[in-house]
Structure formats: C-alpha cells, structure tokens
Amino acid sequence: MIIVVTPYENLTMKHIERLLCIAPRISGVILRTPMGQEMLAHWIVMLLDTGFPKSKVIVHTDITLAKRLGIRRLHFREGDTTAYRLKDQNPSYSVSMSVHCMASIIEARKHYLDFGIYGHIFSSASKPGQAPRTIEEQRQALSVQWPLIAIGGIDMATVSDVTSHFAGIACIRSAFETSKETFDVMVQQWQIIKRGRK
Template sequence: MTWHLLTTNKWPFHIQVRQLRHAIKNIDMIHVRDKEASLQRLKQQIDQLRKIGVNRERIILNEHADAAIAWDLGGVHLPGHSSWKGKDIKEKAPGLQVGASVHSQDEAVTREEEGVDYLYYGHVFSSESKPDTPPRGLEALQAVVQSVSVPVMAIGGITRDRIAEVSQTGAAGIALISGFWEAERPEEEASYFNHFGQINYETT
C-alpha cells in the first residue's frame, strides 16, 4: 500500500512544514490542498516543501492542472466537481500523474474512462471534515475497487487501527489528513503507515 498525506487548513503552513521535516522520508506523496489559496500562495507552499527536501515528483497539487504542469510537479488531483479529464491533461503533460476524487462506482468508472491514473474514494469512515455526511463504509470501498482497474485509495477517517481492514478491500493505498495531523507524534504515525505499507506489499 502507498499513502498520500494531504495538507490541512487547520494550521498555518509553516507549522505543517515543521511537522513534516522529520516525517517526509516515510511519506510517499504530499498532496497540497488549500482551496482558499491563490496560485501565488500555493507556489510559496510548494517552495517551502522543496526547502525541506521534498522532491517535485513527490508533490501533488489539488485541482490546478496547468500550475502543476508549469511547476513540474509529480501530479495533479482533480476534485469531484472538476471539469478536467485525465486524457486532456496527459496530452499536455504525458508524465504527470493524474488522480481524481470519486464517491460512487459510476463516478469511478467514468473517471477511469477519462484517463486518470488513480482514484481517492471516500469518505470511508466518519470524518471531521464531513461531519454531516454518513460514511460510505468498507463494502462500498471494495465495490469501487472491483469496478475499476486503476488503483483506488481510501480516504476519510483512516487511522492506524483501521488500516488492516482497509487493505483487505483491495485498496491500493490510503490518503490521510487528520490521521496524521491530529496524531500526538505525527512522525511516528508516518513511520507506522510506511512500515505497514511495505509489509502489506511484500505479502500480497
């Protein structure tokens, strides 16, 4: 299993960078998501990540495909409402990894047909970011995994005590927000998730 860490709006970015400094070696991809930020501010955030040693190919930018291409990042992630299609982005930047968020099997199949490389599906468990929306659960996650051939990553309420059952659905990985940022020792959480992913990969 691979895992992505999404940035959060709960704390100033410089505080997030401080937490990341000792955890980045155990994080596969860092997904910069700040829906309120200008492109200038997003570029500043990416520059801060670069200064602590995060390679460009390990940075995913949310939504802004043209900026991800211009800044030579590793990927772009499309929110559910995005009108971008994976194949259109690939025409501009064949090497760019393109992901998309989906919330049903139909959306997953459509996004796969549009040429994305991977999907986020959720929220799987109760999530602080969506307190008024019921979680979709593990059975729904498994159904989505089985409906497409591209990797599906679980998001929403993922914690270390839930990661084993998530892996049993066939999900290719997880995407974390509060599971990392709310932890008492985030760098230990990063080490745990990375270690679990290696074991899971080696035994499947």
C-alpha cells in the same frame, strides 16, 4: 502508496517541518488549501528549498501553478473534466481525482487517470453526520480494477480494517496531528496488510 492531504488552511513552516519528517514514508502530498496562487507558490518554493522531493508534490486543480513550478502531479475534484483534458494532452503527468461513486470511478478510469481517492472509509471529522462507505460499496468500487486510495478516518485504530485491495491509504489528521512515531507505526501496519493481502 501513502498519500497525505494538507489540512484546509494556510500552510506554514509547521507544515513544512512535518512533511520533511514524514517524507521518506509518503508517496505524495496533495496541497489542498485556501491559499491564493502567489502565496501557495511561495510556500511550495520554501518546501522544495528544504529538500522535500518535487516528485512528491501534488498540486490541487491549479494547472497554471503546477506548470509554473515544473510540477507534474495534479489532483482534481470528482467529475472535473479539466483532469481528463490534462491527461489527454500530457500523458506523462500523474493525474488523480477524488471519486465517490461507481460512475465517477468508471469515467476516470476511461480517461486513463492514474488513481482515485475513494471514501470515506470510516467515520471522519471532515464528513460529520455522513455514514462511511459500506463493505459492499467498497467491494463494488474495487471491482473496477483501477487503483483506488482509501481515505477517511484512517488512523492507528482503523488501518488494520482497510482491505489490502486498495492501492494505498490517504490521510489528513493522522499525518499532521499525531506524532511522527504514531504515523510511522500506522504506515508499517498498512505495509504488513499489503504484504499479507488480507
């Protein structure tokens, strides 16, 4: 599974063009942005009008917006109980959550969320001064037997060091700030790792 997360900024045609380029390679895009609901709704409609699959759009937190546009995938911050209620009331929805500790992983699994995004795995510009997860922390998190997507500093240089026990990888900068060719090679490397089960 390859998940991309938008940079935390207003989304434009530039982001739409990149998403169209990488759409065949990704499983979904989490729309993490400071945009207000109306502006974001307009942008999503533009994205969908270009042919980007609605099934790959993941709305961050805003259930009203998702329902308004017929989007059935949502992502929530760690510990947001709204996610648990949403999944309970709409079992067919794909509901995911950022999880950064064992308690959060266990709780999200207990509420049947579909997967968690766990990190940061490597040093990351979005987490300055914060140490990445240790190998032991990763091992413990993965021992819960619930799909976890690795995030944080994953790029061409580091992807080969991500354990195949993760269900997938997530990225921001690698998806939006590198060439399409570089992104494609990174994805191919991850697929080789998953097939090899290192």
